Amino acid sequence: MVCSKCEKKLPKLATLDTWKQGSRNTIEGGGRKLSENKLLRPTSRNTFMPYQNKCKICKQRVNLEKANYCHSCAYKNGICAICGRKVLDTSLYQQSSV
Structure with a gap:
Protein backbone atom coordinates (compact mmCIF):
# COMPACT_ATOMS: atom_id res chain seq x y z
CA MET A 1 0.00 0.00 0.00
CA VAL A 2 1.66 3.21 -1.21
CA CYS A 3 0.35 6.79 -1.11
CA SER A 4 -0.01 8.85 -4.29
CA LYS A 5 3.05 10.97 -3.49
CA CYS A 6 5.33 7.94 -3.04
CA GLU A 7 3.90 6.20 -6.11
CA LYS A 8 6.20 8.35 -8.25
CA LYS A 9 9.23 6.93 -6.42
CA LEU A 10 8.46 3.35 -7.42
CA PRO A 11 10.83 1.79 -9.96
CA LYS A 12 9.88 1.64 -13.62
CA LEU A 13 9.97 -1.48 -15.75
CA ALA A 14 12.98 -1.94 -18.01
CA THR A 15 11.65 -1.88 -21.56
CA LEU A 16 13.08 -1.17 -24.97
CA ASP A 17 13.42 2.41 -26.14
CA THR A 18 10.65 3.66 -28.37
CA TRP A 19 11.59 3.89 -32.02
CA LYS A 20 12.18 7.43 -33.18
CA GLN A 21 11.30 8.52 -36.69
CA GLY A 22 14.37 9.17 -38.84
CA SER A 23 16.82 7.20 -36.69
CA ARG A 24 18.98 4.47 -38.15
CA ASN A 25 19.93 0.98 -37.03
CA THR A 26 23.53 1.88 -36.26
CA ILE A 27 25.43 1.97 -33.01
CA GLU A 28 28.02 4.54 -34.13
CA GLY A 29 25.53 7.25 -34.95
CA GLY A 30 23.92 7.27 -31.54
CA GLY A 31 21.03 5.06 -32.59
CA ARG A 32 19.62 2.33 -30.42
CA LYS A 33 21.35 -1.02 -30.06
CA LEU A 34 19.40 -3.96 -31.35
CA SER A 35 18.60 -6.77 -28.92
CA GLU A 36 20.29 -5.08 -25.97
CA ASN A 37 19.26 -6.16 -22.50
CA LYS A 38 19.25 -3.04 -20.33
CA LEU A 39 19.48 -5.05 -17.13
CA LEU A 40 22.81 -6.58 -18.18
CA ARG A 41 24.56 -3.31 -19.02
CA PRO A 42 27.50 -2.43 -16.75
CA THR A 43 25.87 0.86 -15.72
CA SER A 44 22.80 -0.86 -14.33
CA ARG A 45 24.63 -3.50 -12.31
CA ASN A 46 24.72 -3.21 -8.54
CA THR A 47 22.38 -0.23 -8.47
CA PHE A 48 19.82 -2.06 -6.37
CA MET A 49 20.56 -4.58 -3.67
CA PRO A 50 17.32 -6.47 -3.05
CA TYR A 51 16.18 -7.19 0.48
CA GLN A 52 18.52 -4.71 2.14
CA ASN A 53 15.88 -2.91 4.24
CA LYS A 54 13.89 -4.43 7.08
CA CYS A 55 10.40 -3.58 8.26
CA LYS A 56 10.33 -1.21 11.23
CA ILE A 57 7.48 -3.14 12.88
CA CYS A 58 8.13 -6.86 12.34
CA LYS A 59 11.81 -6.76 11.20
CA GLN A 60 10.95 -8.78 8.10
CA ARG A 61 12.84 -7.94 4.90
CA VAL A 62 10.94 -5.67 2.52
CA ASN A 63 10.74 -6.18 -1.23
CA LEU A 64 10.58 -2.54 -2.33
CA GLU A 65 13.77 -0.51 -2.67
CA LYS A 66 12.80 2.52 -0.58
CA ALA A 67 10.20 0.90 1.68
CA ASN A 68 10.36 1.11 5.46
CA TYR A 69 7.43 -1.23 6.10
CA CYS A 70 6.51 -4.62 4.60
CA HIS A 71 3.23 -5.00 2.71
CA SER A 72 1.44 -6.89 5.46
CA CYS A 73 2.29 -4.37 8.21
CA ALA A 74 1.46 -1.44 5.94
CA TYR A 75 -1.95 -2.91 5.11
CA LYS A 76 -2.74 -3.88 8.70
CA ASN A 77 -1.93 -0.40 10.00
CA GLY A 78 -3.28 1.46 6.94
CA ILE A 79 -0.01 3.30 6.30
CA CYS A 80 2.15 3.97 3.26
CA ALA A 81 4.95 1.38 2.95
CA ILE A 82 7.54 4.01 1.98
CA VAL A 98 -2.27 -14.57 10.34
Whole structure:
Protein backbone atom coordinates (compact mmCIF):
# COMPACT_ATOMS: atom_id res chain seq x y z
CA MET A 1 0.00 0.00 0.00
CA VAL A 2 1.66 3.21 -1.21
CA CYS A 3 0.35 6.79 -1.11
CA SER A 4 -0.01 8.85 -4.29
CA LYS A 5 3.05 10.97 -3.49
CA CYS A 6 5.33 7.94 -3.04
CA GLU A 7 3.90 6.20 -6.11
CA LYS A 8 6.20 8.35 -8.25
CA LYS A 9 9.23 6.93 -6.42
CA LEU A 10 8.46 3.35 -7.42
CA PRO A 11 10.83 1.79 -9.96
CA LYS A 12 9.88 1.64 -13.62
CA LEU A 13 9.97 -1.48 -15.75
CA ALA A 14 12.98 -1.94 -18.01
CA THR A 15 11.65 -1.88 -21.56
CA LEU A 16 13.08 -1.17 -24.97
CA ASP A 17 13.42 2.41 -26.14
CA THR A 18 10.65 3.66 -28.37
CA TRP A 19 11.59 3.89 -32.02
CA LYS A 20 12.18 7.43 -33.18
CA GLN A 21 11.30 8.52 -36.69
CA GLY A 22 14.37 9.17 -38.84
CA SER A 23 16.82 7.20 -36.69
CA ARG A 24 18.98 4.47 -38.15
CA ASN A 25 19.93 0.98 -37.03
CA THR A 26 23.53 1.88 -36.26
CA ILE A 27 25.43 1.97 -33.01
CA GLU A 28 28.02 4.54 -34.13
CA GLY A 29 25.53 7.25 -34.95
CA GLY A 30 23.92 7.27 -31.54
CA GLY A 31 21.03 5.06 -32.59
CA ARG A 32 19.62 2.33 -30.42
CA LYS A 33 21.35 -1.02 -30.06
CA LEU A 34 19.40 -3.96 -31.35
CA SER A 35 18.60 -6.77 -28.92
CA GLU A 36 20.29 -5.08 -25.97
CA ASN A 37 19.26 -6.16 -22.50
CA LYS A 38 19.25 -3.04 -20.33
CA LEU A 39 19.48 -5.05 -17.13
CA LEU A 40 22.81 -6.58 -18.18
CA ARG A 41 24.56 -3.31 -19.02
CA PRO A 42 27.50 -2.43 -16.75
CA THR A 43 25.87 0.86 -15.72
CA SER A 44 22.80 -0.86 -14.33
CA ARG A 45 24.63 -3.50 -12.31
CA ASN A 46 24.72 -3.21 -8.54
CA THR A 47 22.38 -0.23 -8.47
CA PHE A 48 19.82 -2.06 -6.37
CA MET A 49 20.56 -4.58 -3.67
CA PRO A 50 17.32 -6.47 -3.05
CA TYR A 51 16.18 -7.19 0.48
CA GLN A 52 18.52 -4.71 2.14
CA ASN A 53 15.88 -2.91 4.24
CA LYS A 54 13.89 -4.43 7.08
CA CYS A 55 10.40 -3.58 8.26
CA LYS A 56 10.33 -1.21 11.23
CA ILE A 57 7.48 -3.14 12.88
CA CYS A 58 8.13 -6.86 12.34
CA LYS A 59 11.81 -6.76 11.20
CA GLN A 60 10.95 -8.78 8.10
CA ARG A 61 12.84 -7.94 4.90
CA VAL A 62 10.94 -5.67 2.52
CA ASN A 63 10.74 -6.18 -1.23
CA LEU A 64 10.58 -2.54 -2.33
CA GLU A 65 13.77 -0.51 -2.67
CA LYS A 66 12.80 2.52 -0.58
CA ALA A 67 10.20 0.90 1.68
CA ASN A 68 10.36 1.11 5.46
CA TYR A 69 7.43 -1.23 6.10
CA CYS A 70 6.51 -4.62 4.60
CA HIS A 71 3.23 -5.00 2.71
CA SER A 72 1.44 -6.89 5.46
CA CYS A 73 2.29 -4.37 8.21
CA ALA A 74 1.46 -1.44 5.94
CA TYR A 75 -1.95 -2.91 5.11
CA LYS A 76 -2.74 -3.88 8.70
CA ASN A 77 -1.93 -0.40 10.00
CA GLY A 78 -3.28 1.46 6.94
CA ILE A 79 -0.01 3.30 6.30
CA CYS A 80 2.15 3.97 3.26
CA ALA A 81 4.95 1.38 2.95
CA ILE A 82 7.54 4.01 1.98
CA CYS A 83 6.86 7.12 4.08
CA GLY A 84 4.59 5.73 6.83
CA ARG A 85 1.82 8.28 6.27
CA LYS A 86 -1.72 7.23 7.21
CA VAL A 87 -3.58 6.20 4.05
CA LEU A 88 -6.54 4.15 5.33
CA ASP A 89 -8.72 4.19 8.42
CA THR A 90 -8.53 0.65 9.81
CA SER A 91 -10.32 1.28 13.10
CA LEU A 92 -13.47 -0.67 12.10
CA TYR A 93 -11.62 -3.46 10.25
CA GLN A 94 -11.60 -6.96 11.73
CA GLN A 95 -8.17 -8.20 10.70
CA SER A 96 -6.44 -11.34 11.86
CA SER A 97 -2.73 -11.48 12.54
CA VAL A 98 -2.27 -14.57 10.34
